[in-house]
Amino acid sequence: MLTQKDQKTIRSRLDNIYKIILSKKDIDYFENEIVQIIKNFNKENSKKKKNISEKTTLVICYGDSVYSKKNKSIRVFQSFFQKKLKNYFNTIHFLPFYPSSSDSGFAVKDHYKVENKLGNWSDIKNVSKSSDVMADMVINHSSARGLWFKNFLKKKEPGKDYFLTVNSKFNSSKVVRPRDHKLLKRIKIFKKTDYLWRTFSPDQIDLNFKNPAVLIQFIKIMIHLINNGVTIFRLDAIAYLWKENGSKCINLKQTHEIIKLLRNIINLLNVQTRIITETNLPEKENLSYFGKNDEANWIYNFSLPPLLIHAFLFENSSYLNKWSRNLPSTKKGNCYLNFIASHDGIGIRPTEGLLNKKLLDNFIKRLKKNGSKFSYRKVQNKTKKVYEANITVFNALKKSDYDKKGEFYLERYISAHAIMISFEGIPAIYFNSIFGTSNDENKFIITGNNRDVNRYRWNYEDISKKLRNHKTKQSIFYNSICGLLEIRRRQKAFHPNASRLNLNLGQKVYGFKRISKDKKQTILCITNLSSKIQKVKFHKKNQKMKNLLKSKNNTIYKKFIILNPFETIWLSNIK
Secondary structure (H helix, E strand, O other), X not given: OOOHHHHHHHHHHHHHHHOOOOOHHHHHHHHHHHHHHHHHHHHHOOOEOOOOOOOOOEEEEXXXXXXXXXXXXXXXXXXXXXXXXXXXXXXXXXXXXXXXXXXXXXXXXXXXXXXXXXXXXXXXXXXXXXXXXEEEEOOOEEEOOOHHHHHHHHOOOOOOXXXXXXXXXXXXXXXXXXXXXXXXEEEEEOOEEEEEEOOOEOOEEEEOOOOHHHHXXXXXXXXXXXXXXXXXXXXXXXXXXXXXOOOOOOOOHHHHHHHHHXXXXXXXXXXXXXXXXXXXXXXXXXXXXXXXXXXXXXXXXXXXXXXXHHXXXXXXXHHHHHHHHHOOOOOOOOEEEEOOOOOOOEEOHHHOOOOOHHHHHHHHHHHHHOOOEEEEEEOOOOOEEEEEEEOOHHHHHHOOOOOOOOOOHHHHHHHHHHHHHHOOOEEEEEHHHHHOOOOOHHHHHHHOOHHHXXXXXXXXXXXXXXXXXXXXXXXXXXXXXXXXXXXXXXXXXXXOOOEEEEEOOOOOEEEEEEEOOOOOOEEEEEEEOOOOOEEEEOOHHHOOOEEOOOOOOOOEOOOEEEEOOOOEEEEEOOO
């Protein structure tokens, strides 16, 4: 039931966002509209609650990551998931499945439709009957070829005043850019000259959240998604939502207030849902999206992928160790979403303040040798900086200056995933990473889009055949990754909010301790980051601990542990 206190909270959020630009009467109107949306939803839905646990694991995929000519792609994916993945993952993150004009789904033409070749809303709802579904709310921008923009040009609803235009007096000199194309597009519209704002591409026009009708529209989209089985919302590019003259136009207080309002709303709905913010930014800025436990439920752990890959390539735990030692523990209701690969690439901005220029330059050089392309962003002095490395995890870890022939590529790959899977938070694995997929150079040659090297689509029969043969690369990687997830799901110490304590094991070894919430289970997660055998001192009190990961050798001795090159062990006091 919606209380007076709840309504006051909603009103307070709206005042914080709009008081300067809207009248009291207008804010009253939008407050009442939000309250009515919540009441109408709760009338139609009974209370449903789902808790996270050590079994909470995500697979990240496109609706057509697996395809077949015989059926719509989402149905094909569900069939593959049921046969090969359901025992290891309980949540599916479908990247944008809406009709789109570019950017692999992120230039949305219509938020209320599913791309026909992928399927329909019944397919999404059907998936949600056996798995949790996470979907994107592409909230910062919309397609220049979509319904809203067509209506915007005609001053017609829905779309009227939906897109951000600024005049020639707007000072954009301090704007923080994630891309290197021209930000503003000069247009003559409604008998005056204005400039359209395009943060991510000429085809993705930024939405105008100073018009509260846009916010209301996205609340309705959220409700529509819940009604079709979605319970986790990824707020794409959320940091860029609000723009102010003369500011950096990123991480502004109004953006944070909008997230808080969305969190308030989902907390009042009978169906439990969660918000995750996608903020590919330096560590401090990324962490700010937890707020005071009143913003995102989950945030992407963006610094983990580059630091983890750097540690393996340079056989040095120093920077990964320092970062994880200082990373704050999460609170109840908050979680890190841990990942190594995404559909984009390895973000470089999250290394700011963690890797100095020399280290970063060497890192980028090594990734380039391993086949990486790079996407750039403009900085204020008009120079370009690397924004992300576009490369698969397989290619990123294949070779290093210490292992030029790639003798230990498999060990590096599996141990990198073992660290991510056992780290505090929820593990999310990109579909292609499950099979050790390498760079899709053929697709890149055709499209010229750097990100396409990491967006391979599998034919259903082809991947199924490869997995039936236990000697194929895909089968070896699949069995190794899924084996780690299978073990994780049985360990209370791997609950997303279980304690994590760093272990100081020297420069060549990385480790941490996980302690279950009931304090009954302790797991020591230790990885040799080098291509040489390492000896680690072992305390007497830990001698009865058992390695949860199979090992060819008896690695535990009375006073020390022997770790093979790039070996990971999970030592538990409970088997």
